Amino acid sequence: MTIAESWTAIADAPGAAIASIFTLSILEIVLGIDNIIFISIIANKLPPEKQGRARGIGLAMALIMRVILLFCMTWLASLTDPLFSAFGISFTGRGLVLLTGGLFLLVKTTSEIHAKIEGKHEQGKTLKRVSFNAIVTQIVLIDIVFSFDSILTAIGMSRNILIMVFAVVAAMVIMLIFAGAVSRFINRHPTVKMLALAFLLMIGILLIMEGLGQEIDKTYIYVAMAFAFIVELLNMRMRKKERVKADEDEVEPTDLPTPGL
DSSP: OOHHHHHHHHHHOHHHHHHHHHHHHHHHHHHTHHHHHHHHHHHTTSOHHHHHHHHHHHHHHHHHHHHHHHTTHHHHHHTTSEEEEETTEEEEHHHHHHHHHHHHHHHHHHHHHHHHHHTOOOHHHHHHHOOHHHHHHHHHHHHHHHHHHHHHHHHHHOOOHHHHHHHHHHHHHHHHHHHHHHHHHHHHOHHHHHHHHHHHHHHHHHHHHHHTTOOOOHHHHHHHHHHHHHHHHHHHHHHHHHHHHHHHHHOOOOOOOOOOO
16 A cells, blocks of 8 residues: 555544554554563663663664565565475575574573673673673664564554554654663562563564464463563562561660669
8 A cells, every 4th residue: 555545544534543553553562562671671781871872772773664664565575485495494584584583682681691690790890891882783683673573563454554654653652751761660670670581581482483483472472471570560569568567677666764763
């Protein structure tokens, strides 16, 4: 569908178009959660004054990548055609992108988890070792992978190019607004950060399996991670109450009257 045809379709049925934009925006936000988590964790390696800039550049690059892919739908659709076969598996262009991205995410997340467990993430050393350009490059690389997955899903729900562009832009603006809050929340709670890394590890394995031609319903993954997150929130609340109770138990009266002699 051309831009003119898309605009005509929106003008003929504005209510349906708004409903489609809203539904697709929500879907794009859900599919972009893993992207936000990765950006938040990787940007944390930078000094605080540069983290917001890195997140902004990362999400802006994600938006640009998604819009470009939307205007290349014909080429994008051709990526599902088999390129070659090996070990009984037919590899496509999309599959190779997902496989490469999954391996990158798997290696990166595993190294992050190892560093957390071994205690090698001293803030001073990390900031000296990692450059701003290196962080942005990693964000852009993973943006490419997540963009492919996100746009292919959008194309499956709508063929109106303008609706998809509006939905993608709206979703990315909302994610940009809340990215800082998500990053601060993850960094304040080490157990949540480990849970986020486990989520990214699972996504990396999922991308590898999809790259090898094994389609898996992501609903199971997102529901499982949402359940784990809710359990972690309950644990955080319980630990907070225990700390308050412990502090109250440690308080001893100091101004009791002295018995007379």
